[in-house]
Amino acid sequence: MELKIKLLTWSAGLPVAMFNEKTASKMGVHTKDRVSIKTLSNPPKELSTIIDTIKGLVGENEIAVSSELKKILNLKIGQKVDVELAPTPKSMVFIKKKLNKKALSEKEINEIIKDIVNNSLSEPEIALFISAMYEQHMTMKETIYLIKAILKSGNKLTLNHKPIIDKHSIGGVAGNRTTPIIVSICATAGLMMPKTSSKAITSAAGTVDVIETIADIEFSIKELKKIVKKTDACMVWGGALGMVPADSKIIKIEKILKIDPEAQLLASIMSKKLAVGSKYILIDIPCGETAKINKSKAQGLKRKFEKLGKYFHKKLKVVLTDGSQPIGNGIGPALELVDVLKVLDLKEKSPKDLEKKSLFLAGELLEMTSKAKKGKGIEMAKEILYSGKAFKKFKQIIKAQNGQLKDIAPAKFKKNILSKKSGKIYEIDNKKINSLARIAGCPVDKFSGLYLYFHVGDKVKKREKLLTIYSESRTRLKHAVEFYEKEKPVKM
Amino acid sequence: MELKIKLLTWSAGLPVAMFNEKTASKMGVHTKDRVSIKTLSNPPKELSTIIDTIKGLVGENEIAVSSELKKILNLKIGQKVDVELAPTPKSMVFIKKKLNKKALSEKEINEIIKDIVNNSLSEPEIALFISAMYEQHMTMKETIYLIKAILKSGNKLTLNHKPIIDKHSIGGVAGNRTTPIIVSICATAGLMMPKTSSKAITSAAGTVDVIETIADIEFSIKELKKIVKKTDACMVWGGALGMVPADSKIIKIEKILKIDPEAQLLASIMSKKLAVGSKYILIDIPCGETAKINKSKAQGLKRKFEKLGKYFHKKLKVVLTDGSQPIGNGIGPALELVDVLKVLDLKEKSPKDLEKKSLFLAGELLEMTSKAKKGKGIEMAKEILYSGKAFKKFKQIIKAQNGQLKDIAPAKFKKNILSKKSGKIYEIDNKKINSLARIAGCPVDKFSGLYLYFHVGDKVKKREKLLTIYSESRTRLKHAVEFYEKEKPVKM
Numbered sequence: 001m002e003l004k005i006k007l008l009t010w011s012a013g014l015p016v017a018m019f020n021e022k023t024a025s026k027m028g029v030h031t032k033d034r035v036s037i038k039t040l041s042n043p044p045k046e047l048s049t050i051i052d053t054i055k056g057l058v059g060e061n062e063i064a065v066s067s068e069l070k071k072i073l074n075l076k077i078g079q080k081v082d083v084e085l086a087p088t089p090k091s092m093v094f095i096k097k098k099l100n101k102k103a104l105s106e107k108e109i110n111e112i113i114k115d116i117v118n119n120s121l122s123e124p125e126i127a128l129f130i131s132a133m134y135e136q137h138m139t140m141k142e143t144i145y146l147i148k149a150i151l152k153s154g155n156k157l158t159l160n161h162k163p164i165i166d167k168h169s170i171g172g173v174a175g176n177r178t179t180p181i182i183v184s185i186c187a188t189a190g191l192m193m194p195k196t197s198s199k200a201i202t203s204a205a206g207t208v209d210v211i212e213t214i215a216d217i218e219f220s221i222k223e224l225k226k227i228v229k230k231t232d233a234c235m236v237w238g239g240a241l242g243m244v245p246a247d248s249k250i251i252k253i254e255k256i257l258k259i260d261p262e263a264q265l266l267a268s269i270m271s272k273k274l275a276v277g278s279k280y281i282l283i284d285i286p287c288g289e290t291a292k293i294n295k296s297k298a299q300g301l302k303r304k305f306e307k308l309g310k311y312f313h314k315k316l317k318v319v320l321t322d323g324s325q326p327i328g329n330g331i332g333p334a335l336e337l338v339d340v341l342k343v344l345d346l347k348e349k350s351p352k353d354l355e356k357k358s359l360f361l362a363g364e365l366l367e368m369t370s371k372a373k374k375g376k377g378i379e380m381a382k383e384i385l386y387s388g389k390a391f392k393k394f395k396q397i398i399k400a401q402n403g404q405l406k407d408i409a410p411a412k413f414k415k416n417i418l419s420k421k422s423g424k425i426y427e428i429d430n431k432k433i434n435s436l437a438r439i440a441g442c443p444v445d446k447f448s449g450l451y452l453y454f455h456v457g458d459k460v461k462k463r464e465k466l467l468t469i470y471s472e473s474r475t476r477l478k479h480a481v482e483f484y485e486k487e488k489p490v491k492m
Numbered sequence: 493m494e495l496k497i498k499l500l501t502w503s504a505g506l507p508v509a510m511f512n513e514k515t516a517s518k519m520g521v522h523t524k525d526r527v528s529i530k531t532l533s534n535p536p537k538e539l540s541t542i543i544d545t546i547k548g549l550v551g552e553n554e555i556a557v558s559s560e561l562k563k564i565l566n567l568k569i570g571q572k573v574d575v576e577l578a579p580t581p582k583s584m585v586f587i588k589k590k591l592n593k594k595a596l597s598e599k600e601i602n603e604i605i606k607d608i609v610n611n612s613l614s615e616p617e618i619a620l621f622i623s624a625m626y627e628q629h630m631t632m633k634e635t636i637y638l639i640k641a642i643l644k645s646g647n648k649l650t651l652n653h654k655p656i657i658d659k660h661s662i663g664g665v666a667g668n669r670t671t672p673i674i675v676s677i678c679a680t681a682g683l684m685m686p687k688t689s690s691k692a693i694t695s696a697a698g699t700v701d702v703i704e705t706i707a708d709i710e711f712s713i714k715e716l717k718k719i720v721k722k723t724d725a726c727m728v729w730g731g732a733l734g735m736v737p738a739d740s741k742i743i744k745i746e747k748i749l750k751i752d753p754e755a756q757l758l759a760s761i762m763s764k765k766l767a768v769g770s771k772y773i774l775i776d777i778p779c780g781e782t783a784k785i786n787k788s789k790a791q792g793l794k795r796k797f798e799k800l801g802k803y804f805h806k807k808l809k810v811v812l813t814d815g816s817q818p819i820g821n822g823i824g825p826a827l828e829l830v831d832v833l834k835v836l837d838l839k840e841k842s843p844k845d846l847e848k849k850s851l852f853l854a855g856e857l858l859e860m861t862s863k864a865k866k867g868k869g870i871e872m873a874k875e876i877l878y879s880g881k882a883f884k885k886f887k888q889i890i891k892a893q894n895g896q897l898k899d900i901a902p903a904k905f906k907k908n909i910l911s912k913k914s915g916k917i918y919e920i921d922n923k924k925i926n927s928l929a930r931i932a933g934c935p936v937d938k939f940s941g942l943y944l945y946f947h948v949g950d951k952v953k954k955r956e957k958l959l960t961i962y963s964e965s966r967t968r969l970k971h972a973v974e975f976y977e978k979e980k981p982v983k984m
Contacts, residue, residue: 011513011523012544021503028965030936031503032748052504052558066544085967087931087975096751099627124748127616131623135591256524256616259588439579444522473520475577483579 001027003063005079007070015069015119017049020060024053027085034086034120037063037073045073048086048120072119091115092125098132106145113149113246126253130261138263140307146263147308150271154243155221157276159228162192165365166278168269170285170301171203171260172292174326174433175452177336178284179207180235181343181358182365183397184390185381187233189371194228194276196238198247198268201254202292204437204449208237209333210340213446215403227400234397243275244268260292262301270308280368281309281316284361286323290430295320317368321357325428325456328354332442332449332470334408341405344391353455359385411440411447411470413477417484422462423492425454432489440471440480448472454490466490493519495555497571499562507561507611509541512552516545519577526578526612529555529565537565540578540612564611583607584617590624598637605641605738618745622753630755632799638755639800642763645738647713649768651720654684657857658770660761662777662793663695663752664784666818666925667944669828670776671699672727673835673850674857675889676882677873679725681863686720686768688730690739690760693746694784696929696941700729701825702832705938707895719892726889735767736760752784754793762800772860773801773808776853778815782922787812809860813849817920817948820846824934824941824962826900833897836883845947851877903932903939903962905969909976914954915984917946924981932963932972940964946982958982 003023017037019029029035031053038046049069058064063083065075075081094108104112112129115121121129138146165186169176183193200206208217218240219227227234239248247268254260273281283305287298302318309316328339328351342350343358362384363377372380384390395405433450441448451468454460467490471477495515509529511521521527523545530538541561550556555575557567567573586600596604604621607613613621630638657678661668675685692698700709710732711719719726731740739760746752765773775797779790794810801808820831820843834842835850854876855869864872876882887897925942933940943960946952959982963969 008546008549011546028933028937028963028968054500054503057500085965085971087971092750099623099751122748123614123616124619124745127619128623128749128751131591131620131627135623135627253616256614257620258584259591259620441520445520471520473577476520479577479579 001083002080003083004061005075005077005081006058006062006064007077008064008066011067015047015049015072016052016066017069018052018054018058018064020058020062021053021055022060024051029085034088036084036086038082039073040080040082047073048118050122086120089115089120091121095125095129095132098136099128101136103139104142104145106148109142109145110149110152113146113153116249117153117246123253126250127257130250130254130257130259130264133263134259134261140304143263143266143304144308144311146267147270147274150244150246150267151274153246154275155241156243157194157221157224159192159194159225159277162190162232163280163369164192164194164276164278165280165369166193166195166273166276167282167284167361167365168273170265170292171201171206172430173286173323174204174331174430174437175328175336175339176286177205177207177210177328177340178354178358178361180211180340180394181385181390182362183233183235184344184394185362185384186365187231187397188384188389188393189366189380191232191365191369191371192228193233194224195233195235196241196243196272196276197235198238198251200443201251201260202258203434204331204442205333205336206443207235209443209446210337211235211401213334213337213408214406215398215401217401231393231397231400233393234401236401238272244271247271266304266308270312273314274312279315280365281314282361282365282368283316283318284321285318286321288322288324288430290432291323315368317364319361319364323430326430326433326452327351327357329452330449331433331437331452332440333446335410335449335451335470338408344394346386346388409447410449411445411472413472413474414468414470415477415481416468417466418463419460419466419492420462421492422460424459425456425490425492427491428452428456429489432487436469436480436483436489439476439483440469441473441476445472448476460492493575494572495575496553497567497569497573498550498554498556499569500556500558503560504558507539507541507564508544508558509561510544510546510550510556512550512554513545513547514552516543521577526580527575528578530574531565532572532574539565540610542614578612581607581612583613587617587621587624590628591620593628595631596634596637601634601637602641602644605638605645608741609645609738615745618742619749622742622745622749622751622756625755626751626753632796635755635758635796636800636803638759639762639766642736642738642759643766646735646767647733648735649686649713649716651684651686651717651769654682654724655772655861656684656686656768656770657772657861658685658687658765658768659774659776659853659857660765662757662784663693663698664922665778665815666696666823666922666929667820667828667831668778669697669699669702669820669832670846670850670853672703672832672886673877673882674854675725675727676836676886677854677876678857679723679889680876680881680885681858681872683724683857683861683863684720685725686716687725687727688733688735688764688768689727690730690743692935693743693752694750695926696823696934697825697828698935699727701935701938702829703727703893705826705829705900706898707890707893709893723885723889723892725885726893728893730764736763739763758796758800762804765806766804771807772857773806774853774857774860775808775810776813777810778813780814780816780922782924783815807860809856811853811856815922818922818925818944819843819849821944822941823925823929823944824932825938827902827941827943827962830900836886838878838880901939902941903937903964905963905966907961907969907973909958909961910955911952911958911984912954913984914952916951917948917982917984919983920944920948921981924979928961928972928975928981931968931975932961933965933968937964940968952984
């Protein structure tokens with residue numbers, strides 16, 4: 001049936017659409033049914049969507065689309081599209097197969113990923129797929145299929161220059177914002193590092209959440225190439241590039257569920273690295289009781305990454321690092337940026353733990369690519385950082401991404417948390433610190449978050465400030481303080 | 493923040509609400525966040541909901557609510573409510589605990605059920621709970637907690653009369669519409685049978701979907717009591733009674749996912765039986781390769797039901813019946829009603845398999861309650877049916893539910909499926925027949941569905957009609973025919 005596009009400038013987080021009740025009845029569409037929307041252009045663009053029904057407001061010859069849907073199909077108001085009831089996607093059969101502990105074939109995984117990209121699977125259905133991966137695990141074979149399927153679903157970056165390097169830290173450690181520093185050092189050293197990242201899933205911020213506070217992070221592949229040509233690097237959001245659209249969609253639901261199955265974690269990281277054509281890949285797995293991964297799991301994950309590296313013919317190295325407590329002082333997009341700037345600008349009061357870890361990882365990359373001799377990577381990284389060249393490179397990248405450095409003021413509501421006694425801190429729980437920052441508004445409210453005044457091992461006096469919580473909303477701040485009182489993320 | 497209710501007469505299948513973008517930003521609410529809506533009445537009614545944001549359309553001092561939300565909170569347009577950002581529900585922690593293979597305590601299960609009823613859990617989150625139950629299973633203890641929690645979440649029916657009986661058939665066998673016949677026979681025999689049912693989850697129709705074609709199925713508890721007082725029976729939708737609101741909510745998501753975990757199946761059935769105060773409970777488990785349950789699983793399920801019966805001090809009997817193929821000729825709400833009416837009205841061409849199974853189950857109930865002597869139940873049931881009294885009783889119940897018998901014309905579009913060869917039918921796949929009927933529009937489109945001309949063992953000539961597919965929508969009919977051609981539910 002031909003219908004006209006109506007826009008309600010309505011954002012549901014995912015692409016959805018609405019019919020007038022009568023249109024629905026005429027087409028035999030029920031609330032929560034799936035329809036396919038096809039443009040009349042040649043070739044047509046097509047996407048599925050779940051239908052809500054509404055009385056009035058939307059005309060009988062209209063279909064109201066959410067902002068997300070309008071954007072994906074590049075729709076114009078009043079534009080005619082062909083709308084048809086869509087059958088239940090076949091991939092649901094395969095999701096249930098996995099749920100019933102059976103391994104999936106390459107074809108079956110392709111089908112699932114295709115339906116996720118097409119928007120043919122609804123939120124609860126994608127949740128079921130994530131849950132199936134979480135509970136039944138995927139074999140190495142299935143993980144490889146998943147990576148290939150995700151890769152196939154999107155665009156690729158082709159750069160025919162210097163050796164391309166990439167790094168990835170498994171999330172979970174609050175404040176672990178080494179990437180901007182590593183990128184700046186390595187690009188200065190003559191390596192090419194087109195860094196694309198996902199937004200934070202379970203933590204307070206990811207690299208792009210941080211960079212977004214002062215620069216753009218959404219670019220087309222063409223724009224990206226220009227940035228990388230100019231600066232040898234970038235720090236952009238992978239989601240916007242359409243390199244791994246399936247991954248972005250899955251991550252959206254993972255954010256709601258706050259779970260991140262291992263196969264999807266492997267696939268998410270590897271597909272992004274492969275999409276930008278990296279030859280050298282460094283994987284940082286911080287381990288610790290309150291990190292995402294403990295030591296014994298980290299060993300297993302390391303082996304899996306190494307197998308994938310071999311399979312895809314990449315020079316891939318995995319390092320296990322200390323993830324026992326947060327790194328730096330700021331937690332949250334803007335507050336972490338402040339830490340990064342202090343390190344790059346060689347300020348006296350910069351967070352030394354963040355500097356040390358960044359130099360170590362940059363050093364590893366310099367050695368892997370033979371820019372530095374074995375055992376001399378850290379030294380070279382330090383030299384570049386301390387020369388001020390890394391900071392210059394950082395500013396160049398930010399400028400290329402339409403940004404500029406500026407003073408950063410944290411969110412308007414704040415609460416200082418004071419120590420109730422004097423003593424020595426013996427634990428700062430990463431998971432709880434991340435939850436606390438998220439309750440305060442991270443990563444969406446860029447200037448919200450926490451400032452930690454101490455680390456594990458430090459001595460604290462009674463009534464001394466332990467941390468400050470910043471939030472853009474009084475209610476969020478209240479919830480955060482309540483969470484703090486109940487969960488006690490800092491133990492002494 | 494105080495906001496005014498705006499109604500968009502918009503049905504999203506579940507309660508959801510919309511903010512103006514500016515209101516969202518003022519409150520620090522992001523798309524897909526949860527808010528709580530509290531009425532200003534005394535005592536206040538409260539419900540959580542997920543927020544979509546929209547530009548314009550909804551005023552800055554307004555909150556637009558879906559029809560579902562308006563109904564639950566009994567909201568009026570323009571009414572002021574107190575809206576606040578709600579914290580992530582604690583129950584997500586417990587759902588993940590189950591996902592991680594740990595048993596849940598009574599308190600934890602109560603919390604999950606409370607959050608489901610409050611609407612605090614979103615669709616993907618409920619999907620995760622269903623998936624956790626499906627994959628990790630629940631112990632008998634957890635199942636009992638679940639039953640109690642579901643029961644506690646709703647209203648109870650108190651009838652202080654004759655012994656109350658109830659029956660339940662595990663779904664999965666297409667066309668298995670014995671309940672209306674059993675209810676009519678047993679109520680005639682002097683037993684009280686206040687039958688409440690869920691709507692179909694994975695099959696083409698449930699008892700209430702069938703009854704809804706000629707009578708009302710949504711009543712308040714007060715109205716229900718009146719009906720039962722008048723007729724000793726009823727056939728109504730449990731969802732409308734608010735007896736097991738948690739169950740209704742879970743079932744809504746199960747319908748999307750098309751899975752039905754065993755603990756939830758047990759809890760759904762038992763909670764409904766307990767809510768109506770039944771003393772005698774008959775559980776029918778049809779088994780067969782293409783039924784919901786095969787023979788060996790049925791034995792396990794039987795033992796669990798028996799344990800639950802003992803725990804809750806009920807006389808509970810489980811019978812395993814033949815579920816190897818569909819029962820009767822019609823599949824779908826209206827088409828199954830036609831079969832039921834043929835049996836009750838003693839028509840010559842009535843489906844004998846449906847009659848036989850109904851008499852067997854009615855007989856069991858008559859024996860359990862000592863209305864009939866051991867071994868004489870079927871005889872007594874037959875006598876009542878053949879006397880015409882059961883049909884009279886059925887008409888009395890339908891009348892009490894504001895209905896009346898009428899001629900039933902199937903849906904407007906139809907397609908006859910002809911046999912491509914002559915031979916003997918050796919399989920009719922229940923699952924595929926149910927899927928076929930659902931693709932045609934069942935259970936929402938009451939007059940859609942299938943008419944089967946044959947059963948397993950019958951001989952068919954080339955080009956003879958095997959079945960007719962009926963649908964209200966040309967597209968659905970097309971999809972159904974395509975499904976038939978591909979899946980071949982009838983084998984010969």
